[in-house]
Amino acid sequence: MHATPVVHTDHSDHIHPPPEGFIRKYVFSTDHKVIAFQYLAVGIFFLMIAGSFAELIRVQLWNPKGTFLSFSTYNEMFTMHGTVGVWLVVIPLVTGALGNFIMPLQIGARDVAFPWLNMLSFWLFPVAGLILFSSFIFGLPSAGWTEYPPISLQYVGTAFWCLAIITIGISSTLTGLNFTATVVKMRAPGMTWTRMPLFTWATFATALVNMIATVALSAALLALFLDTVFHVPFFEADKGGAPVMYQHMFWFYSHPAVYIFILPAFGVISEVLPVFCRRTIFGYKMIAFSSLAIAILGFAVWAHHMFPSGIAPWLQLPFMIVTYAIGIPTGLKVFSWLATLWGGRIQFSTPMLYALAFLITFTFGGITGIFLAAVPADLHEHGSYFVVGHFHYVVAGGSVIGFLAAVTFWFPKATGRMLHEGLGKLGFWLFVIGLTGTFLPMHWLGLEGLPRRYASYEYFLARYPDVVFWNRVETVSSFFMAASVAILVINMIWSIRRGRASGINPWGARTLEWTISSPPPYYNFKKIPTVFGRPYDYSEPLPYRNLDNDVDAYPAPMPAPRPNPSLGGR
Amino acid sequence: MSAEIVERVLAFIAAFVVGGTAIFQLKNELPARGLDASVTKVLLGLMIVGCVFAVLASVRVLGG
Amino acid sequence: MSALNSPLEAVEARYLDVDPVYAETRDIRLLGFVMALGADCVLFSSFIFAYLYLRTASPAWPPFVGGHQLPRLDTAFAALNSMVLFGSGVTMHYALENWKHLKKQAFNGWLAATIVLGILFLLGQGHEYLSAQMTWQGSSFGASFFTLTGMHGFHVLVGVCYLIVLMIQSNRGVYTGSKYFGLTAGTLYWHFVDVIWVFLFFLFYLW
Numbered sequence: 001m002h003a004t005p006v007v008h009t010d011h012s013d014h015i016h017p018p019p020e021g022f023i024r025k026y027v028f029s030t031d032h033k034v035i036a037f038q039y040l041a042v043g044i045f046f047l048m049i050a051g052s053f054a055e056l057i058r059v060q061l062w063n064p065k066g067t068f069l070s071f072s073t074y075n076e077m078f079t080m081h082g083t084v085g086v087w088l089v090v091i092p093l094v095t096g097a098l099g100n101f102i103m104p105l106q107i108g109a110r111d112v113a114f115p116w117l118n119m120l121s122f123w124l125f126p127v128a129g130l131i132l133f134s135s136f137i138f139g140l141p142s143a144g145w146t147e148y149p150p151i152s153l154q155y156v157g158t159a160f161w162c163l164a165i166i167t168i169g170i171s172s173t174l175t176g177l178n179f180t181a182t183v184v185k186m187r188a189p190g191m192t193w194t195r196m197p198l199f200t201w202a203t204f205a206t207a208l209v210n211m212i213a214t215v216a217l218s219a220a221l222l223a224l225f226l227d228t229v230f231h232v233p234f235f236e237a238d239k240g241g242a243p244v245m246y247q248h249m250f251w252f253y254s255h256p257a258v259y260i261f262i263l264p265a266f267g268v269i270s271e272v273l274p275v276f277c278r279r280t281i282f283g284y285k286m287i288a289f290s291s292l293a294i295a296i297l298g299f300a301v302w303a304h305h306m307f308p309s310g311i312a313p314w315l316q317l318p319f320m321i322v323t324y325a326i327g328i329p330t331g332l333k334v335f336s337w338l339a340t341l342w343g344g345r346i347q348f349s350t351p352m353l354y355a356l357a358f359l360i361t362f363t364f365g366g367i368t369g370i371f372l373a374a375v376p377a378d379l380h381e382h383g384s385y386f387v388v389g390h391f392h393y394v395v396a397g398g399s400v401i402g403f404l405a406a407v408t409f410w411f412p413k414a415t416g417r418m419l420h421e422g423l424g425k426l427g428f429w430l431f432v433i434g435l436t437g438t439f440l441p442m443h444w445l446g447l448e449g450l451p452r453r454y455a456s457y458e459y460f461l462a463r464y465p466d467v468v469f470w471n472r473v474e475t476v477s478s479f480f481m482a483a484s485v486a487i488l489v490i491n492m493i494w495s496i497r498r499g500r501a502s503g504i505n506p507w508g509a510r511t512l513e514w515t516i517s518s519p520p521p522y523y524n525f526k527k528i529p530t531v532f533g534r535p536y537d538y539s540e541p542l543p544y545r546n547l548d549n550d551v552d553a554y555p556a557p558m559p560a561p562r563p564n565p566s567l568g569g570r
Numbered sequence: 571m572s573a574e575i576v577e578r579v580l581a582f583i584a585a586f587v588v589g590g591t592a593i594f595q596l597k598n599e600l601p602a603r604g605l606d607a608s609v610t611k612v613l614l615g616l617m618i619v620g621c622v623f624a625v626l627a628s629v630r631v632l633g634g
Numbered sequence: 635m636s637a638l639n640s641p642l643e644a645v646e647a648r649y650l651d652v653d654p655v656y657a658e659t660r661d662i663r664l665l666g667f668v669m670a671l672g673a674d675c676v677l678f679s680s681f682i683f684a685y686l687y688l689r690t691a692s693p694a695w696p697p698f699v700g701g702h703q704l705p706r707l708d709t710a711f712a713a714l715n716s717m718v719l720f721g722s723g724v725t726m727h728y729a730l731e732n733w734k735h736l737k738k739q740a741f742n743g744w745l746a747a748t749i750v751l752g753i754l755f756l757l758g759q760g761h762e763y764l765s766a767q768m769t770w771q772g773s774s775f776g777a778s779f780f781t782l783t784g785m786h787g788f789h790v791l792v793g794v795c796y797l798i799v800l801m802i803q804s805n806r807g808v809y810t811g812s813k814y815f816g817l818t819a820g821t822l823y824w825h826f827v828d829v830i831w832v833f834l835f836f837l838f839y840l841w
Contacts, residue, residue, distance in 0.1 A: 014655065113662050177669050185662045215673045219680030223781070232770055232777045234684060240697050240774030245687045249680060577710040584717035591724050595731075605664055606818050609671075610727075613825035617723050620832035623840060624713045624720070632840040633709035 015110070015523045028123075030115035031522055032100045033414070035122045039096030040407075042126055044489060046088040051482055053081035058438075058475040064458035064468055074455035075142035076157075080132075082145025083161065086257070087168045088129055090399050094264040095175055095206060096122065098406050101414060103179060103203045105513035107196065108188025108531065110524050113181035117174050124171035128164045135160030144453060146250060149235035149243050153228050162225035169218045172260075176210030179203055188512070190531040195543075197511045197535050198287055202267025205291035209256045209263070209298060217253035220246060244309055251302040259298040261395060262362075263291055265402025266333060269355050272405050273337055275509045275557075276352035277344025280536040283336035290329035297326045307378045316375045323373035327366065334363055347557065349507070350424035354405035357432050361401060365393030368443065383453075386446025392439040396481075404431070404488065411492065412506050416518040417499030423491040431484035437477025441470040504549060508557035510535045515547050582628040589621030660815050667819050671826050674789075678830055681785065685778035685837065697773050704768045704775055712839045715758035716831060719790075722751035723828040726797075730821045733804070736811055745801050748824065752794040759787050779838055786834055789827050796820055 019025045026034060056077050060066040069077065104112055112118050135141060141157035152158040183204040187196065196204075224246060226232040233239030235246050266287075274281045281287065303311060303319040337359060346352070368390040372378050381387060404427075411419050448464045450457060460467050505514040512535075516525060526548045533543025541553035596614045599607060626632040689695050696704035729744035762783075768776035800820050803809065809817055 114666060173673055177666060177673065180669060181662055181666045185658070185665060211669060211673055212676055215676040216680045219677050219684075223681070223684060226777075226781065230771065232781065233772075233774055234688070234777055234781075239772065239777075240688060240692055241777065242688060242691055242774075245684060245691075248687070249684065252680075574708075574710045577714045581710065581713035581717050584714070584721060588717060588721045588724050592720070592727075595724065595727050605661075605668060606822060609668055609822055610825065613822070613829050614723075614727070616829040616832055617720055617825065620716065620720055620828070620835065623832065623836055624716050627709050627713040627835075627840055630709075633713075 015526070018522050028119060030111070030119045032104050032111050032115065032118060033520065033522075035118050036097050036101035037414070038122050039092050039100060039125065042129070043089055043093040043097055044485075046084050046129060047093075047485065050081050050084040050089050051485060053077045053084070055478060055482060057081065058478045060455060061457070061471045062475050064461055065456045069455065071455045072142060075144075075453070076140040078453055079141050079144050079147075083132065083141065083165070084129075085395075086145060087165055088125070088132070090261050090395065090403075091168075091172060091257070092125055093403055094261060094399060095172065095179075095203075095210060096125065098264055098268070098403065098410075099175070099179055099203045099206070102406075102410060102513065103200050104182060104186075105413075105516070105520065105524060106200045106511050107183065107186060107191060108512050108525060108529050109182060109186040110528075112178050113186060114178050117178055121171040121174045121178070124167050124174075128168035128171065131160060131167060132164035135164075146254070147224065148250075149224060149227065149246050150237075152224065153235065155228075158228045159225055162221040162228070166218045166221050166225075169214045169221070172210050173214045173218075176207040176212075176214065179207035180211060183207070188528050188531050194285065194288070195531055195534050196288075198270035198281065198284070199264070199267035199511075201288040201291050202263045202270070205295040206260050206263040208292075209260050209295045213253045213256035213260075213299070216249065217257075220249035220253065223249065244306070244311070247306050247309055248302070251305045252299070255302040255305065256295075256298045258391075258394070259294055261399040262402075263294065265358070265362075265399045265405075266291065268402045268406040268409070269337060269358055270333075271509070271511065272351045272355040272409055273340050274536045274538070275409075275507050276347045276349055276355070277341055278347075278508075278538050278557075279340055279344040280534075280538060281336070282339035283332070284534060284536065286332050287336050290332050293329040294326060297322060297329070301326060304373060304378070307375050308382045320373055320375050324370065327370055327373075330366060334359065334366075349408075350419070350421060350428055351405045351409035351507075353425065353428045354401050354408065357428070358398065358401045358405065361393055361397030361432075361435065365390055365397050368393065380449075381446060383451055384446035385442040385450045385452055388452045389439045389442030389446060392442070393435075396439065397435055401431070401435075404428075407488070407492075409507070410513075411495070412499075412502035413513055413518050413520070415496050415499070416502055417495050417497075418502050418506060419491050419495045419499060423487055423494075427484045427487040427491065430480045430487065434477045434480030434482075434484060438474045438481060441474055445470055504551060505555050506557070508555040510538070510542060510555055512544065514555065515542070515544065515549060515551050517549065578628040581624050585621045585624040585628065589618055589625070592618050592621065656813065660813075663815055664818070667822065671822065674826070675830075678782070678785070678833070681778070681782050682833065682837065685782060688774040688778055692774060696768070696775050699768065699773045704773065707779075707839050708762070708765070709839045711758070711762065712835060715755055715762070716835050718751050718758060719755045719828055719831050722748045722755065723825055725751060726821050726824045730817055733809075733814060733817055738804075741804070742801070745797060745804075749794060749797050749801070752790060752797065752824075756787060756790055756794070759783065759790075782834055783838070786827070786830055789830070793820075793824055793827050796823065 019029065019031070029035060056069060057074070060068045060074055060077075062068075100112070100118065104110070135157045138156040138160070141147060141152075141161035142155060143152040143158065147158055147161055183196075183200060223232075223234040227234045227236065227241070233241040235241045235243050237243060270281055270287055301319055301323045303315060304323045307316055368386070372381055372387065372390060408419055408424055411417070445464075445467060448467075450460055450464070450467060457467055457471070502518050504516070504518055507514070512529065512531075513520070515529070527546050529547050530545040531543060532545065533540065535543065537543075538554070542551065542555070592614055596611060596618065599611055599614065623632065694703060696706060698704075725744045725747040729741050729748060732740040732744060763780070766776075766779075768779070770776045770780040797820060800816060803816065
């Protein structure tokens with residue numbers, strides 16, 4: 001791609017005066033960094049809620065016929081866990097928090113393309129949460145996070161669910177539009193497409209998917225809303241409607257949605273690995289273009305969620321093939337990352353631990369996805385715990401781990417403080433052990449035929465007596481993950497006040513955000529730098545001119561913290 | 571003269587007038603450059619297709 | 635810039651060269667607006683998919699309700715109403731052209747014509763709704779027709795309101811000969827609404 005022509009004006013006189021007053025600075029702010037923090041705070045709040053619902057589920061499943069929750073409450077719990085997790089946790093955190101904070105800094109911009117729209121996008125987020133939870137009066141949505149008709153048509157909760165998700169969908173679409181315009185139009189002079197950092201590439205691909213797919217979701221949910229409330233027969237078979245049509249409309253968005261979850265996490269891994277093995281990233285162009293390939297191919301695989309729904313076999317086949325094919329660009333990335341590690345001088349900081357874990361857990365989750373891609377296998381595995389294990393490995397073991405890597409990596413930049421390394425490592429091990437214990441057994445339970453979304457599995461005991469043991473392993477392990485999140489939150493709160501000062505570039509990274517102060521000033525860059533190379537080549541000096549601060553040409557990482565004798569160090 | 575005939579005749583005439591004008595506008599717009607000009611050209615073109623539909627509809631070639 | 639359509643584009647071009655900060659802002663806003671129209675396309679495409687699915691899955695079209703087959707829609711009236719809307723697209727284009735040539739009077743006239751034609755179209759749709767034989771809740775035909783044309787009509791209504799705002803703002807002097815992004819956006823939006831109707835007209839009345 002040729003360079004987008006960029007106007008070479010001296011932008012140093014184009015800095016707006018700073019915002020005045022608490023409301024303008026911290027509540028209704030148009031500053032992408034403040035908005036990112038707002039997304040982070042609200043997102044982590046909803047993370048704790050979604051996690052609590054999951055714990056309620058796990059407690060119910062301690063016994064084969066648990067009486068902890070009523071069956072209808074159980075239905076509400078798995079529905080809300082999924083709904084909140086998908087739309088009020090993962091998407092806002094990876095796009096709204098990470099994308100908002102990091103991407104404008106990486107491209108040398110002072111803000112996103114439409115800052116006011118960015119603020120609107122954020123505020124729609126807590127509003128969507130309020131709408132969703134206000135359904136409590138009538139009964140929370142309880143037909144699964146997918147809310148298939150005809151069953152979902154019978155509940156009032158569905159209407160609230162539709163309105164809430166349409167609201168967060170508008171927020172997402174506007175964010176996607178904003179980020180796309182930002183990346184296309186606001187890169188620093190000299191930053192051609194192939195000199196962009198890989199997290200920016202990932203955010204760009206995510207924003208494209210976000211902008212196009214989310215509107216399709218709003219359409220599906222609008223149709224469901226009209227059918228639920230006004231009985232407009234889109235999905236009622238006796239009036240000419242078609243329930244399976246909802247599945248097509250819903251999954252046309254919801255499959256690309258999973259690429260919205262994971263592409264930013266891929267971007268984070270691409271940023272973290274080179275820094276902590278002091279090597280240039282292997283296969284920059286392959287990684288960059290594979291993000292676009294995944295984004296595009298992601299629109300062509302939706303019916304693999306519908307293999308047992310009665311769609312014709314001639315329709316199942318192409319979806320199976322494209323689903324296999326989408327593993328290829330993903331695999332290219334994984335191999336490029338492995339090649340980056342090979343021969344590097346690896347430093348096992350907390351972000352690096354998360355990145356390395358990602359390579360294992362995400363790849364494992366991706367492989368089980370390939371199992372599911374095969375139609376004959378899927379006809380057995382659909383609706384079983386195998387699917388639940390698969391998607392939690394890629395979401396929790398992929399997106400969430402990528403998110404945690406990002407938080408631990410960019411926290412020093414955002415706050416000027418280092419996170420406590422000991423707590424960080426403890427949180428890491430708790431998370432990974434918890435993840436494994438919770439989601440690995442789901443795979444063999446699913447293969448044995450244990451169905452998902454069932455409040456009781458007592459009938460399954462005769463078939464597979466170990467089901468009780470494994471469910472209990474999962475329940476105990478889930479509390480490890482909960483502890484890990486709690487430790488992260490405590491770590492962040494503690495470190496903001498008491499963490500070590502980070503300086504401009506504690507990790508010795510090479511992208512533009514590490515050339516400005518920590519935390520960055522509200523205007524980010526006093527002088528917009530000029531870029532004349534790619535950011536990852538550790539053997540070259542920094543490829544920037546006209547930087548605000550006098551930074552080292554060859555960034556070096558901070559020396560490792562002094563060993564702590566009480567922990568065994570000398 | 572039933573309402574239907576009047577509607578068809580008016581639609582037929584209007585389609586030629588509007589469609590012809592649109593073709594003329596599109597021709598003038600062709601050399602212009604830029605995103606807004608490109609989008610305008612595409613949309614004008616599709617609108618002309620719409621006028622063609624209206625002509626065909628008014629003479630019962632398409633539609634009921 | 636080589637080929638220009640009007641003296642004002644030359645003025646705008648010189649202004650864009652003189653004020654590159656405005657040029658960048660206008661460029662960014664134009665890209666954002668066009669992408670928003672693209673997203674709106676996806677909205678209509680989704681419902682058009684639903685219509686195609688329901689129609690092809692139905693044993694008869696128009697479908698049977700209460701033992702009787704619903705009648706086809708009135709093509710003649712719709713053809714005329716479509717011409718009203720397409721005509722408004724042409725008048726809107728002339729309005730913008732006249733603005734670029736600094737002809738304020740002509741601009742006002744053409745913009746007024748566009749607004750009137752837009753309102754006439756909405757009235758026509760109202761007549762269509764009142765004389766329709768199917769109901770919104772009664773069949774997949776009514777469901778898809780009223781939802782899709784209703785969404786379109788809502789877009790037209792918003793468009794008419796926006797054009798009225800443009801009329802007021804331009805007469806207050808908000809837009810100048812060289813800075814008139816609101817007018818450009820309004821014109822693109824109006825053409826977009828026009829083209830969506832081309833598809834709906836074909837799908838519901840001609841097929």
